[in-house]
Amino acid sequence: xxASTPKQGRPDAAAEDVRTLEATPSCSATRVVERDxxxxxxxxxxxxxxxxxxxxxxxxxxxxxxxxxxxxxxVLAVIPLVWILWSVxxxxxxxxxxxxxWSDDAAGTSARRPGGGALHAIVGTLEMAAVTALIAVPIGVxxxxxxxxxxxxRLARLVSFMVDILTGxxxxxxxxxxxxxxxxxxxxxxxxxxxxxxxxLLMIPVVVRSTEEMLKLVPNELREASxxxxxxxxxxxxxxxxxxxxxxxxxxxxxxxxxVMGETAxxxxxxxxxxxxxxxxxxxxxxxxxxxxNDNRTEVTQAAIDRAWAASLTLILIILAFNxxxxxxxRTSKVKA
Amino acid sequence: xxxxxxxxxxxxxxTSSVASRSTGRLGDRxxxxxxxxxxxxxxxxxxxxxxxxxxQAVPALQRNEVNFLxxxxxxxxxxxxxxxxAGLLWVTVVSSIIAMLLAVxxxxxxxxFLTQYAPTWLARPAAGTIDLLAAxxxxxxxxxxxxxxxxxxxxxxxxxxxxxxxxxxxxxxNGLSGNVSTIFVVGVVLAIMIxxxxxxxxxxxxxxxxxxxxxxxxxxxxxxxxxxxTAVLPFGKPGVIxxxxxxxxxxxxxxxxxxxxxxxxxxxxxxxxxxxxxxxxFASKIANNAGEFDTPQKTGAFLAxxxxxxxLTFVVNAIAxxxxxxxxxxxx
Numbered sequence: 001x002x003a004s005t006p007k008q009g010r011p012d013a014a015a016e017d018v019r020t021l022e023a024t025p026s027c028s029a030t031r032v033v034e035r036d037x038x039x040x041x042x043x044x045x046x047x048x049x050x051x052x053x054x055x056x057x058x059x060x061x062x063x064x065x066x067x068x069x070x071x072x073x074x075v076l077a078v079i080p081l082v083w084i085l086w087s088v089x090x091x092x093x094x095x096x097x098x099x100x101x102w103s104d105d106a107a108g109t110s111a112r113r114p115g116g117g118a119l120h121a122i123v124g125t126l127e128m129a130a131v132t133a134l135i136a137v138p139i140g141v142x143x144x145x146x147x148x149x150x151x152x153x154r155l156a157r158l159v160s161f162m163v164d165i166l167t168g169x170x171x172x173x174x175x176x177x178x179x180x181x182x183x184x185x186x187x188x189x190x191x192x193x194x195x196x197x198x199x200x201l202l203m204i205p206v207v208v209r210s211t212e213e214m215l216k217l218v219p220n221e222l223r224e225a226s227x228x229x230x231x232x233x234x235x236x237x238x239x240x241x242x243x244x245x246x247x248x249x250x251x252x253x254x255x256x257x258x259x260v261m262g263e264t265a266x267x268x269x270x271x272x273x274x275x276x277x278x279x280x281x282x283x284x285x286x287x288x289x290x291x292x293x294n295d296n297r298t299e300v301t302q303a304a305i306d307r308a309w310a311a312s313l314t315l316i317l318i319i320l321a322f323n324x325x326x327x328x329x330x331r332t333s334k335v336k337a
Numbered sequence: 338x339x340x341x342x343x344x345x346x347x348x349x350x351x352t353s354s355v356a357s358r359s360t361g362r363l364g365d366r367x368x369x370x371x372x373x374x375x376x377x378x379x380x381x382x383x384x385x386x387x388x389x390x391x392x393q394a395v396p397a398l399q400r401n402e403v404n405f406l407x408x409x410x411x412x413x414x415x416x417x418x419x420x421x422x423a424g425l426l427w428v429t430v431v432s433s434i435i436a437m438l439l440a441v442x443x444x445x446x447x448x449x450f451l452t453q454y455a456p457t458w459l460a461r462p463a464a465g466t467i468d469l470l471a472a473x474x475x476x477x478x479x480x481x482x483x484x485x486x487x488x489x490x491x492x493x494x495x496x497x498x499x500x501x502x503x504x505x506x507x508x509x510x511n512g513l514s515g516n517v518s519t520i521f522v523v524g525v526v527l528a529i530m531i532x533x534x535x536x537x538x539x540x541x542x543x544x545x546x547x548x549x550x551x552x553x554x555x556x557x558x559x560x561x562x563x564x565x566x567t568a569v570l571p572f573g574k575p576g577v578i579x580x581x582x583x584x585x586x587x588x589x590x591x592x593x594x595x596x597x598x599x600x601x602x603x604x605x606x607x608x609x610x611x612x613x614x615x616x617x618x619f620a621s622k623i624a625n626n627a628g629e630f631d632t633p634q635k636t637g638a639f640l641a642x643x644x645x646x647x648x649l650t651f652v653v654n655a656i657a658x659x660x661x662x663x664x665x666x667x668x669x
Contacts, residue, residue: 059560066562070454073446074463077536080486080529081470087485088477142375150369151376159376161658162383167583168654169386169647170590172620176643180389184636201386204379217545234368255472262474265592265620269627290593293476297597305484312477319472327465 085316092313095306101314106275106292106307114303118314120277121292125318127279128192128271128288129261132199137253139200140207141242147208148215149237167205174198175266182270192286195271199260206259210252214245247329254326258319264290289315390644397637405641409608411622413638420638422645424608428520428616429646432595433588435524435612436531441581443528444535451536452543453565464540471533475587479597482526487517487598494521494613505610514613518600521612526594531584538583542576543569575661582657586650592620601625619646 095101095115104117147160178198182188218241226236242249267288273295274285289311296308401418403410408421447467451460491514498514501507513519550568559567570577600615617625619642630636 059563063560063562066565067454070446070450073443074450074455077443077447077467077532078463081466081533083485084470084473084477084481084529087481139375139378142372143379146369146372146376150372155373155376159380161655162380164654164658165383165651166379168586168590168650169383170586170592170620170650172590172592172623173386173390173643173647173650176623176640177386177389179630179636180393180640181385183630184393184633185389201382204382208379213541232362232365234362234364237368255468258472262472262476264474264476265624268592268624269630290474290476293474293480294593297476297480308480312474312480315474316469316472316477319474320469323469323472 088309088313088316091306091309092311095310096313096317101310105277105287109275109303109307111299111301111304114306116275116307118289118292118307118311120275120287121289121311122314122318123277123279124192124286124288125261125290125315127281128196128199128286129257131193131196131281132203132260133253133257135196136200136203136256137207140204140253140256141211141249143204143208144211144215145237145242147212149233149241163205163208166201167209169201169205170265171198171202171263172265172269174201175269177201178266179269189284190270190272191282191284192271193281195267195269196281198266198270199263202263202266203256203260206256207249207252210255211245211249214248214252215241217248218244247331250329251326254322258322261319261322262290262315264294267291268294289318386647387644390640390647393633394637394641394644397634398641400634401638411604411638413635414632418634418638420641422619422642425617425619425622425642426645426649427608428599429589429618429620429649431612432520432524432527432618433585435521436527436588437581437585439525439528440532440535440584441577444532444580444584445539445577447532447536448539448543449565449569451540452546453561453569464537467533467536467540471537473533474593475530475591476593476597478526478530479594482522482529482594483517483598486526486529487522490522490525491515491517494519497521498613506612508609508611508613510609510611510613513611513615516600516613516615518598518615519613520599520616523595523598524612526598527588527591530591530594531587534587535577535580535584538580539573539577542573542580546572578657579661582653585653589650589653590620590646591618592624596621596624619643619649 098115100115100117102117102122103119105120106116106118109116143159143163147156147163150156151159175195175198178194178201179190182194182197183190188194222240222244223236226240227233231240267290271288271291272285273291274287276285276287278286280286292311293308293315296304296311299305397413397418398405401420403419403421405421407423408419409424410419410421412419451464451467455463494514497507498509502509546569550572551564554564554568595618599617599621601617602615622642623639626639630639
């Protein structure tokens, strides 16, 4: 197991640099090695000339085979992924392009009446995502800080283990748990806030794991330098460690948000769909884009299917916007780090 | 910043008890307390999930008149509830295994391609696209799988049924191999769904391979492939395993993609091994009946199904954890 986390990890920003660096100079390095090896083979080293020649032929063949397989896998993977995007865009663009889609709710539409807007669902999705992040991010980041900076011994191992378990908890189980807790035990109603709680459960492990990975990549020298200057541990974490890892943490949060925004199963259990604009998390019905897709896909009419595709496109566009913002933040803070 | 140096020296005895924990400052105590609290909360949450599911499933299970684990019946209302998860377990596990067999090798290969082979002009946009696709909601995969991809996959099913029909899992099953709503289609769609996750996570760990390892391998005359095999793959192994397990967890618990594509079977349909068959997974069973949680007994039955799913993912993740534990801890 030579593959251990190196003592001095690279800061997250360096990860991309590694690839960039490697894509150009190391490729030429390979070529240099090959060029050197070819003339050296037959000329020098007469002792096992035949053997080495045969072996390098097999090695070269394996290398070429691997290269072909990698390209093939990439092409194979890209086809369905591009196809999905194409399906969503081509089927959803017409409705999404209409101004009413962004300014109106779906009041007055039915399975047979086409058109309508998605404002109610967009508002619901963004609102739930914001509240989810508000609860999940502090818990997630602090847990990651505990695991990396404080965690020693049995409790740390237990927390780390439980984060892994939470990572694997299916969204429908998270929804069932909140149902058992909120509705069956507390006697509450199925309200959007309860669905938000189940989304929190799903977001926490994403934030913990990504933050933890990023904190681990912060070089120990930075912490040691800070301690050596007499800075208290908490201040070191808040002002040195977290800012260094900031871009990675934000990216993790946005990935987590993207995941919970598309999550449908807990919403089906806890937050029934409505066609009307309703922004109160503690009222009974609230629309979100996933439940809007789900509501429309069960109809067989073209009008409803069109709305399902358009809602899918809208959801993907919102997630894409979050991703782009995350990348911009990552890029600007990379300079600082 | 002036008072931070040598805090223990000028401090008299009153604070010595906390100072002995080397976190004497208020800020340190508050911050470490908060982070320990957050960590503990995560532990408590997972325990609560198990606790709530168990306590509310047990009463329904006690009234159950057939074996919960070996029966495939599902009658949850009335005086004589008879329900079991054998059928659900089969469909869940089989569709997830198909997804893993397809997605993990391809995902790792794509990750290697993106980090080691692809030219920069291709690697960056391709990686960005795959990151985006990891965020595409599963309900969209379901919609696409049923309406666009499934029909294309039907000829493949028919090919397998015709030429490999003697293998039980590829049995034609009364012509259901010509149907879109089969376990096979679900498995392939799940594979496509978890492919971006497996790829994105594997790519991250491969990109972090220390340059010294790569350069060392190359300096010894290794070819590109040998560099990957000896430096990149060993370094990324724990990451790949966790990526695969995360993908498996999502496949096992995937709800909407399965619910949309898979056809439910009429009650009492006998079990067959063929992949060209309908059915329900734990998650799709619960989602299909989410509107029916009206009595504690009914709810309890579905919570019991959810509990089995939870335990299933628990075991998968625990196994992955044991594998990853071999990785040395940070800075130790």
